[in-house]
Amino acid sequence: MSKALPTRSENYSEWYNELVKRADLAENSAVRGCMVIKPYGYSIWEKMQRALDDMFKETGHQNAYFPLFIPKSYLSKEASHVEGFAKECAVVTHYRLKNDPNGKGVIVDPDAKLEEELIVRPTSETVIWSTYKNWIQSYRDLPLLINQWANVVRWEMRTRLFLRTAEFLWQEGHTAHSTSTEAIAETEQMLDIYATFAEEWMALPVLKGIKTPNERFAGAVETYCIEALMQDGKALQTGTSHFLGQNFATAFDVKFQDKDGKLEYVWGTSWGVSTRLMGALIMAHSDDSGLVLPPKLAPIQVVIVPIYKNEEQLAAITEKAEEIKKQLKKMGISVKYDNNDAYKPGYKFAEYELKGVPVRLAMGARDLENGTVEVARRDTKTKETVSLEGIAAFIGDLLDNIQESIYNKALAFREENTFRVDSFDEFNQVLDTKGGFILAHWDGTPETEEKIKEETKATIRCIPLNAQQESGVCIYSGKPSSQRVVFARAY
Amino acid sequence: MSKALPTRSENYSEWYNELVKRADLAENSAVRGCMVIKPYGYSIWEKMQRALDDMFKETGHQNAYFPLFIPKSYLSKEASHVEGFAKECAVVTHYRLKNDPNGKGVIVDPDAKLEEELIVRPTSETVIWSTYKNWIQSYRDLPLLINQWANVVRWEMRTRLFLRTAEFLWQEGHTAHSTSTEAIAETEQMLDIYATFAEEWMALPVLKGIKTPNERFAGAVETYCIEALMQDGKALQTGTSHFLGQNFATAFDVKFQDKDGKLEYVWGTSWGVSTRLMGALIMAHSDDSGLVLPPKLAPIQVVIVPIYKNEEQLAAITEKAEEIKKQLKKMGISVKYDNNDAYKPGYKFAEYELKGVPVRLAMGARDLENGTVEVARRDTKTKETVSLEGIAAFIGDLLDNIQESIYNKALAFREENTFRVDSFDEFNQVLDTKGGFILAHWDGTPETEEKIKEETKATIRCIPLNAQQESGVCIYSGKPSSQRVVFARAY
Incomplete structure (x- = not known):
């Protein structure tokens, strides 16, 4: 909170880097390219996960979990796939350390070399299709609609918090179908779900389209994507959905018997979004004072700050604030009452601005007298004094309004650009x-x-x-x- | 569904292995020691996660995410810690593959050797305490109450699905405190939460205790644990909570300024439960016909199976079944109506027994006439005919009763043994x-x-x-x- 953020016009890139750190979203770790996602950042990711997971389950998908490690030979089975991922992967070659005979800590035990190296998954098509081979025999086993929430590793040389990291968190859906038509419909359905999530939850308008062959996922027949525009005029790919054709089924020999008893290769899709969405969320809406979060993804939607001169005033304000908090909680709104005496209101205002809390209520002695509260919205930085009567409903509507307004602003920006x-x-x-x-x-x-x-x-x-x-x-x-x-x- | 399970008395170990596979909980993958958690198994794990996560959050913990990789030198900083984990860890030594010049697929690129090897985390104390060093300066930064849901790898030589696998899923809490007393209280609180979860959700009675120094976690001052008894008379450790003293704070130089301005080492705890809980759940309650799941963790709590001779009967039963389903869903009970015409009722009964669905309703033409339904409970394998009037409330009570009854049975078993x-x-x-x-x-x-x-x-x-x-x-x-x-x- 000491120094002001760099402004976007000064240095957009520095503004982003600093904002991510100061708003307690994430930081670089001692491990090259790997980030630590801090609790505040992680709680936004959890909200994203929950919303997406619900949408996946509503459309019939189930979660499962597949191994972190992929045998080197698996990665090689689909030619363009290995081409795409071999250049940037973490390779496990040994399974034991031992004491250094020279007394310098521990060293890799040369006697514990793996027969076949294991790759830390950069994506799981290969390990999943090798499993599907045993799960799929007949058309009755299809469609298979599975998703996994996992960490993956791609050894990126130039990394940036959330946008490009060696390890990142994501979900990867992997589905298997008996017809090409059905697989394409699934690919398109998942793209629509991503677009809906981006627009309705992240307040982020996106373009839907297909990638050119150059930009296609390694191993896909067609890659669909959603693309968003950031405030510096650069695009950010926020989700992809791949029609895999029969490529992985062929590579892993996954066939099914159709209704006429004929053996056919299975049709596949895969689709994913990652912690990169956090980068998009931050870059698309935030301003020079800090984060601007759409209410649906804000860990704290409303903060109440008391403004008082003495203990007596604080006690009276606290009573009223707890009452408001209770009303809001009943409506499913997350509220924090910040009566920490160690900090002044001005400091708190700046902190919650930095953290992007959508609505701030400030309540002082005069408000108490008048039965009012000062309501400030983060996105427009406007304030108004509002009667406490019906305050909960007022805030509920305000949050909806903010969600819509952030979206509209981003949409207008995209149209202008x-x-x-x-x-x-x-x-x-x-x-x-x-x-x-x-x-x-x-x-x-x-x-x-x-x-x-x-x-x-x-x-x-x-x-x-x-x-x-x-x-x-x-x-x-x-x-x-x-x-x-x-x-x-x-x- | 073809062959019967091995019985517990014949071969308990085989019974377990077969049950895990046939009930679609998990299977071995092609990667040595790593399992695939199948959708049905994963949905039980998700229920465990949700319940535990709620309990962690209620007690003030927040989730975060730390890197998968640990630099080799970090692992070595706490002497007994590295001693405990060095012998069974996956070591990343390279970050790239390249085409084999002899044309045989891909090989590890010798030019892409890491300066320092990375260990795939077997547990995260070291990487987390190296991060805490930057997060903690003053007593105001404490306590720090953080949890992470993650995958970890320990290179076990003899593995068994859920019980001992090279990769497993878990949560690991890592907290930092200003006093020893507070850290011990946290260690004990988390043990109590694990015990409550085991007893109230898993229906599994547990003993709470502390480990002997021999069995202590590598790097802990004191290890608390919960221990449960399986049906074969063997014990299974189902959760541990460690008081770390100042061991990791000392190893990573994490100090805080106390209220008097004095610099002190921080006190720590860590605690975890893993997918091993799945093994405990299966082994503790299941029988020779398959899984027995406590209702609170059952993905499907009630299944309705129609028994019909023709389309007309099926239509009438379906109408009634959908009505019951709606009533139960309103009560938050998960219900499946299985009108799949490809299988006979007997087959379905066996399948849902194998999968441990707590309550099965069967409805035929005569039931329809009489306004009744046959209610079978999985745990006792008893059946009764029940009036449709007030059926939802009856089922609700029955599920509570089953939960309690499974617990009591396990408790009686433990007492007898x-x-x-x-x-x-x-x-x-x-x-x-x-x-x-x-x-x-x-x-x-x-x-x-x-x-x-x-x-x-x-x-x-x-x-x-x-x-x-x-x-x-x-x-x-x-x-x-x-x-x-x-x-x-x-x-």
Whole structure:
């Protein structure tokens, strides 16, 4: 609380890094690239987990748990999969330490070398499909709709809290189906669930689309994604849902007998969101005073701060505050009454601003006399004095209103920062002056995509779903194109 | 469902292994010692997690997340800690694979060797206390009450599903305090929470006690535990809570300034329960027909099976069943209506017996006529015909009754299998003919404890808390003793 945060306009990147630390969300650990998720940050993640888990279960999915370790040979069974993950994985080679004969602590015991190295899972398709082989014999065993909440490791060289870490937490759904149509429907359903979660819980508008082959998940036939826009004009991929075709079924020989007794390879999907969502949540809404949290994901939705000159006043305020707290709790609203005498109200105000508590109530002696309370909302930083009569219902409505208003603000921002451009000059100009989502024609070739990326650092975020068909010419090659795709620089 | 389970009396060990697999709780994976927790098993674990997590939060604990990897040097900082865990840990030495130049898939890239090896956490004291060093400066930062839900790895050579696996899931609480008294109170509080959970949720009576120095957690000053008795007369440790003294604070230099401005080392505790609880749950209550689950942890509490000869009957039964289902759901009871036409009622009965569903309702044409339903309880395998009037309340009471009754049965079993013995001959005889908990005098030395273990395979499970003081002589050495301790052969 000592120094002010760097501002977003000064240094967006530093603002983010500092905010994550000062708001007690996460910090770097002594282990390269691995983060510690602090209690306040973790409680937001828990709320995300609960909401997502409920949505998964409502659509018939069950949770299970698969091993952390993947035998090296498994990773290799799907060619493009190993290509995608081999370059950045943690490898377990030994299973024992022993005392250093030179007396310098412990060393790896050379006699405890594994016959086959184990990879700490970067994702679990291989270990899960090797298991599905035993679970699936007949069409009666399908669909298999399974999700796992787990930690995964990808040995990233440049890491950033929540956005890119060597270890991260996520959920990974892995489903198996008897037809391609059903698997595609599942892939799309899960994308819709992610979009609904982003919009309704995170107050984050997202574009739904499919990735170009270049950006596809290693081993997928088609990767669907949701993309959000951050306040610095950069895009952030917030969830992916993959149609795996029969790739993993073929690699692990998973077949089923259909109704006519014919043996067929199983169709698969996988889909995941991770603690990266925390990064998106922070970057999309927060301001120079700290976090702005949508009420549905705020660990503390309302804080009550007493303003008093003596013990007597405090006692009277406390009585009233506890009454309000009780009313709000009954409505399922989480409330903290902060009567810690060690800090002044001004300090507390700044702290709860930093932590993004959506609503702050301040109550002093005059409020008590007048039967009122000062209500401040975090998102707009506006204050008003409100009668205590019907205060609970007022706060309930206010929280709904804040949730909606944060979403609308983010949506307006995205709309203001979405540009249609028709030439490569214009493309470069918009990228360098404004950033944002750029809708432009592309000739559909990986070569052009790669060249644009090299020259501008912008990538195709997605080919939007249900977009209007529109004839045009590729901004780079001039070749014909039938649909605009979404370009952006991205996290 | 094909073959009957092995019976407990035939081969208890095989009965357990088969039951875990056939009831779809877990199975061995292709990765040595690592299990796959299947959806049905995982849904029981989720119920355990939810109940425990609520109890932790009610007592002021917050969840957080710490890295999976522990630098080798950290593990070494607490001498007895590294001694305890070095012999069975997974060691990450490299961070990349590359294509085999000989064209044989992928190999570990020798150029990607880590400067310092990383240990996959067997427990997190070291990485957490290295973090606490930065979080704790003053008495105002204490107590720090944190829990983590995580996977851990201990490279066990002989593994058994749930009971002993290389990777397992658990929670580990790690708290920091300004006084020894407060830390001990926390250690005892968490033991009480574990005991309450075991008894009220798992229907499992437990003994509370402290471990002998031999059996203490590596790095603890005192280890408290709960011990339960399985049906084969062997003990199973179901939870531990450790008073760490200032051991880890000293190892990681974690000091705080007290109210007088003096710098002191912080006092610590840690406590955990794991997926081992699943093993205890299965072993304690189940029978030769399958699982017996206490209603509070049963994923499906009530199953309704229709018995019909034609579509018309099925339609009428379905209507009634859906009505009952609705009433039960309103009471928060989880119900499955199984109208799958592919299987006969007898098959379904056996399946739900195997899966331990506490209450089964069967409804046929005659029931429909009479306004009745057949109610079967899993634990006693008794059946009765009950009027549909007030059926929901009847089932609600029945579930409470079953929960209590399973507990009472386990308690009676434990009492029948707890023996006071006063000589080593008697000790051996009871051990070999009956097993169970044996209360006997011990001279308090590690040497005697070790000799008894060598000769009988029985260990001191605990020195019971709040036990009666009673003078006697050690059954092995004949030396004086002031209290009986609890011996058993154990998992």
